[in-house]
Amino acid sequence: MRSVKKSDFAGLAEYITDEQGKTERVGLCTTTNCDADTITTVIGEVLATQRLNTRATGDKTYHLLVSFRPGENPDAKVLKAIEERICSGLGYGEHQRVSVVHHDTDNFHIHIAINKIHPKRLTMQEPYRAYQTLAELCSVLERDYGLESDNHQSRRTTAEGRAADMERHSGIESLLSWIRRECLEEIRGAQSWSKLHQVLHENGLELRERANGLIIEASNGTMVKASTVARDISKAKLEDRLGPFEASVERAGRKKREYQKRPVQMRINTVELYAKYKSELLNLSAAGSREFEKIRYQKNRKIEAAKRANHLLRLTIKLMKGRPIKKLLYAKAHKKLQREIDSINNHYQKERQTLKDQYQRRTWADWLKKKALDGDAEALAALRSREAARGLKGNTIKGEGQAGPNSNYTTVVDNITKKGTIIVHTGKSAVRDDGNKLQVSRKATRESLRAALQLAIARYGNRIAINGTAGFKELIAQVAAASKLTLTFADPSLENRRQQLLIKESKNDQHHNRGQINHRGHGYFGSRAVAGPNTSQADTRKFGNLSDKPDIGRIGRNPPPQNRHRLRTLSQLGMVRFASGTEVLLPGDVPGHVEQPGTQPDNTLRRRIFEPDVNQERITSVDKYIAEREQKRASGLDIPKHCRYFDSESPLTYAGIRNVDGQMLTLLKCGNTILVLPIDQATARRLKRLAIGDAITVTKGKIKTKGRTR
Numbered sequence: 001m002r003s004v005k006k007s008d009f010a011g012l013a014e015y016i017t018d019e020q021g022k023t024e025r026v027g028l029c030t031t032t033n034c035d036a037d038t039i040t041t042v043i044g045e046v047l048a049t050q051r052l053n054t055r056a057t058g059d060k061t062y063h064l065l066v067s068f069r070p071g072e073n074p075d076a077k078v079l080k081a082i083e084e085r086i087c088s089g090l091g092y093g094e095h096q097r098v099s100v101v102h103h104d105t106d107n108f109h110i111h112i113a114i115n116k117i118h119p120k121r122l123t124m125q126e127p128y129r130a131y132q133t134l135a136e137l138c139s140v141l142e143r144d145y146g147l148e149s150d151n152h153q154s155r156r157t158t159a160e161g162r163a164a165d166m167e168r169h170s171g172i173e174s175l176l177s178w179i180r181r182e183c184l185e186e187i188r189g190a191q192s193w194s195k196l197h198q199v200l201h202e203n204g205l206e207l208r209e210r211a212n213g214l215i216i217e218a219s220n221g222t223m224v225k226a227s228t229v230a231r232d233i234s235k236a237k238l239e240d241r242l243g244p245f246e247a248s249v250e251r252a253g254r255k256k257r258e259y260q261k262r263p264v265q266m267r268i269n270t271v272e273l274y275a276k277y278k279s280e281l282l283n284l285s286a287a288g289s290r291e292f293e294k295i296r297y298q299k300n301r302k303i304e305a306a307k308r309a310n311h312l313l314r315l316t317i318k319l320m321k322g323r324p325i326k327k328l329l330y331a332k333a334h335k336k337l338q339r340e341i342d343s344i345n346n347h348y349q350k351e352r353q354t355l356k357d358q359y360q361r362r363t364w365a366d367w368l369k370k371k372a373l374d375g376d377a378e379a380l381a382a383l384r385s386r387e388a389a390r391g392l393k394g395n396t397i398k399g400e401g402q403a404g405p406n407s408n409y410t411t412v413v414d415n416i417t418k419k420g421t422i423i424v425h426t427g428k429s430a431v432r433d434d435g436n437k438l439q440v441s442r443k444a445t446r447e448s449l450r451a452a453l454q455l456a457i458a459r460y461g462n463r464i465a466i467n468g469t470a471g472f473k474e475l476i477a478q479v480a481a482a483s484k485l486t487l488t489f490a491d492p493s494l495e496n497r498r499q500q501l502l503i504k505e506s507k508n509d510q511h512h513n514r515g516q517i518n519h520r521g522h523g524y525f526g527s528r529a530v531a532g533p534n535t536s537q538a539d540t541r542k543f544g545n546l547s548d549k550p551d552i553g554r555i556g557r558n559p560p561p562q563n564r565h566r567l568r569t570l571s572q573l574g575m576v577r578f579a580s581g582t583e584v585l586l587p588g589d590v591p592g593h594v595e596q597p598g599t600q601p602d603n604t605l606r607r608r609i610f611e612p613d614v615n616q617e618r619i620t621s622v623d624k625y626i627a628e629r630e631q632k633r634a635s636g637l638d639i640p641k642h643c644r645y646f647d648s649e650s651p652l653t654y655a656g657i658r659n660v661d662g663q664m665l666t667l668l669k670c671g672n673t674i675l676v677l678p679i680d681q682a683t684a685r686r687l688k689r690l691a692i693g694d695a696i697t698v699t700k701g702k703i704k705t706k707g708r709t710r
Contacts, residue, residue, distance in 0.1 A: 007059040009050065009113060010043045016100040016111040021633075021641065024414045024423050024430045024441055027101035028076055032087075033119060034096050038650065046096050046115045053117045056124040060116050062092070067109040069148040071394030071439075074108075078145055083110060089137045090127045094118065103430075103441060106417045159228040169418070171365035171386065173264045175222045179205070179229050182257060187233055193246035196238075201251045204258030209245065214238070218259040263364055267385040273378055277367050288359030295355065299348040303341055310337040350638045365418050372416045384420030384435050392421065395444065395468030396437040397452050397476070399460020400490055426451040433459075437467075444472065449479045457487055465490040481505050621663035622676050629674075640669075645677035645698070654694045657684055666703065668696060679703065 017039050019026050029039075036042045050060045066086060068074070074082070083099050096115040101108075116124045127133060135152035142149050154161065163174035179187075183203045190196035200207050204219045207226070214226040214235045227234035239245060263274055310333055317329045362370060365386075371379035414423040414430060422433040423441060429448030430441035438456050440448045453476070456464055464487050466476050473494055480487060481501035489495040626642045633639040648670050655667035655674055664684040668675040679687070683703060690696075697704040 007061045009046050009061045009115060012061060012063055012113045013039060013043050013046075013098050016098070016102075016113060019641070022104055022415050023425050025102055025104040027103050028079065029098070029100045030080070030083075032084075032097050032099070033094060034098075039098070042096075042098060049096060049115060049119050049122075050117050053122045053124060056117070058124065058126070060124065062090075062114040062116050064090075064112040064114060065109060066112065067107045069150060069393075070106055071392065072108060072147060073394075074145065074147075079110065082141055082145070083112065085141065086134070086137055087112065087114065089133055090130060091125045092116075092127075094120075095125065104415050104417070104423070106419050106421055157228055159225060163224075167264050169365065170363035171263050171368070171418075172261050172363065175216075175218055175224050175259055176229060177264075178259050179203075179216065179224070184230060188230070191242075193242050196242070197248040198251065201248075201253065202256045204255045206248060209235075209247070214245075220259070220261070222259065222261075264386065266382060268381060270382050270385075273368075273382055274364070277364060280367075281361060284359055284361060288355065291355050291359065292352065295348060295351045299344055302344045306337060306340040306344070310334075354638070369416055369418055372420070373413065380416070380420055380422075380435075383416070383418060386419065392432060392434045392437045392439045394439065395472040396439045396466075397456050398437045398465040398467065399456050400463040400465055424455070426455065431455055444475065446475070446479050446482075449476060450483050450485075453480060453483070453485055453487065457485065462487045463490060464488070466494060477501055621660040622665060622678055625658060625660045625665060626676055640672055640674050642674045642676060645675040647698075648675075652696045652698060654687065654690045654692060654696050656692060657687055668698070677703075 017026060017029060031037075031039075031042050034042045034045055036045045053060070064086070066082065079101065084093070087093055087095070087097060092114050095117075096119055098113045100111050102111060116126065118125065131154075138150070138152050141147065156164065160176065163176040166172065167174055167177065183199065183205075186199045186203075187196065190199050197207060200216065206217050208215055208217060210225075212235070214233075215223050216226055216229065217223045226238075231237070235245065263270055313333050314330065317326055317333065320326055320329070365383070368379045368383050372383055414425045416422050420435065424431045424433060426448075429445065429451055431448070431452045432439045432441050433455075438452050440452055453464065466473050466489060473491075474497070477489075477494055477497045478501060480489075480498050482505060484502070484505075489498060622644060626644065629639055629642040633641065645668065650670050652668045652670055652675070655669040657679075658665045658667065664679050664681060666677050666679050666684070666687055668677060677698070687703070
């Protein structure tokens with residue numbers, strides 16, 4: 001940071017660990033050389049260490065960003081090794097740091113927040129020539145871990161790098177690029193200072209002296225060094241060619257062209273879209289001012305109402321007798337007023353931040369991204385037509401057909417990058433879509449690959465092309481065969497492999513189904529259904545040669561124990577004859593095996609009674625409540641993120657109980673997230689005795705407090 005007051009380890013750590021409402025933003029999060037086990041306590045520990053150093057006047061926080069080439073996604077073990085080796089190479093091996101992996105951009109990257117103050121020596125480590133050290137480290141790491149090689153030695157000057165960064169992030173063409181594209185050759189062709197000034201004037205530019213060099217200034221005030229545009233038009237080179245510098249004189253005449261801040265040239269025409277962007281910028285300030293004034297007026301009205309109520313309360317207290325009592329009541333009234341004013345101000349600050357995010361002035365690329373998230377297809381096409389958008393690389397899935405008219409996403413769109421890559425959240429995985437190819441966002445599991453294939457079929461049809469490694473193609477073929485998806489691979493060898501796996505799967509299913517039929521129907525078929533010496537050809541054609549099936553054991557005439565004494569074999573069971581009035585039935589007349597089974601209910605012929613699934617009702621109630629809260633949060637209300645309960649090592653606190661369609665739900669706060677867990681009535685009555693904020697432990701879905709568990 002150029003300004004030391006902007007150095008804030010707490011703000012940096014909170015930023016890199018903030019999910020920002022995205023499922024695919026924050027990944028692996030680790031802390032190093034810290035005794036604390038949560039982000040909040042780690043921040044406190046680092047700030048305490050920084051305060052112990054009272055001599056350092058520079059920035060005490062180091063923000064390191066490790067980015068990988070598109071298509072690369074190393075595993076956690078490799079990431080940890082890379083992080084440790086880079087930090088050790090910079091001299092921060094023993095320093096406190098927080099490392100967080102992010103997945104929400106086109107390049108997989110790691111944010112590392114490092115405390116420059118050594119935790120034991122309390123000295124500040126400032127790496128010498130960090131860029132050169134990092135370049136050498138990256139080259140070694142690429143070789144050791146088989147990563148794609150990159151150019152780590154910059155061939156640009158500082159000014160050129162800043163101009164390129166501005167164009168990449170904002171999407172607006174820089175003055176440097178405009179001069180090189182429009183009039184650099186004319187400037188080089190000028191044979192005198194007068195002719196050079198005339199060329200610059202025709203292009204809306206002016207050449208002036210600044211310090212020991214020359215600058216080129218546009219009519220809107222944007223400036224660039226002449227030597228940055230080209231080395232051969234620096235002051236020294238121009239004076240060698242044209243003589244001592246001569247200042248420009250006032251010139252009149254028509255200008256051929258003039259630099260204006262416009263989008264970088266794209267592959268599609270964005271004139272109308274950019275005009276819409278400029279129009280919104282003009283109206284943005286006025287609309288934002290009106291909204292800010294409205295919430296400021298409401299805040300002042302609420303504070304005045306609180307003060308009036310407090311004044312009436314003090315007048316009432318004044319009429320009372322007893323000085324000690326009045327003094328105590330005055331103090332309570334004052335504290336109550338302060339709490340109300342603090343609550344009003346806090347609510348105002350939250351509303352103000354919401355409006356600030358809504359009415360902030362966005363760059364051209366950020367505006368396109370926001371419009372694309374809102375469903376604007378033209379803005380999405382503009383993002384994908386940028387020169388920086390190169391498409392997905394690595395293991396990808398591509399449809400041979402064109403996207404259909406009704407191929408818009410019905411699932412949750414988690415994010416859209418500045419290159420136009422859509423990150424779609426499907427179940428427990430995420431799929432990236434650059435308009436032509438699909439790619440699994442994180443580690444390729446069978447579930448995520450199945451979701452990607454289904455998405456490709458829905459968007460592009462049944463003919464699919466697979467690009468990537470041999471292992472990836474084999475896994476894709478296995479998933480397609482196991483899921484029995486109606487598709488055809490463009491690669492003939494891959495399609496043949498899928499057909500082989502599909503035939504194998506079909507045979508396995510047939511053997512499995514035959515085994516189930518034989519086990520269930522053994523007592524019914526008896527000696528007529530199995531192939532034997534007395535089996536007719538018709539019976540064999542009807543039931544098949546069951547003796548060829550594996551693992552069915554020895555076939556006999558008697559049914560298995562669980563199928564004995566049923567109504568189907570009633571005629572074969574032992575019978576008891578009821579004696580007449582003159583006869584006596586002795587115990588020996590009853591077969592011994594009749595009494596052994598006892599009276600057991602036989603419900604095989606009873607009609608099945610379908611009862612409501614309580615668990616399904618709970619799932620429906622939980623999903624309904626979460627959807628309602630997330631919808632309100634998306635509309636701008638100050639509501640934390642709600643999700644289903646999951647096992648977490650973070651401490652949980654009690655946040656209340658809700659009744660949704662007769663189902664009781666408990667709310668558990670985990671950091672900045674509210675976890676929703678269905679409970680029964682007994683647990684709800686027990687939890688009502690707790691106060692908001694009390695600690696709660698959940699073990700295997702059971703809530704534990706002081707006392708019994710539910």
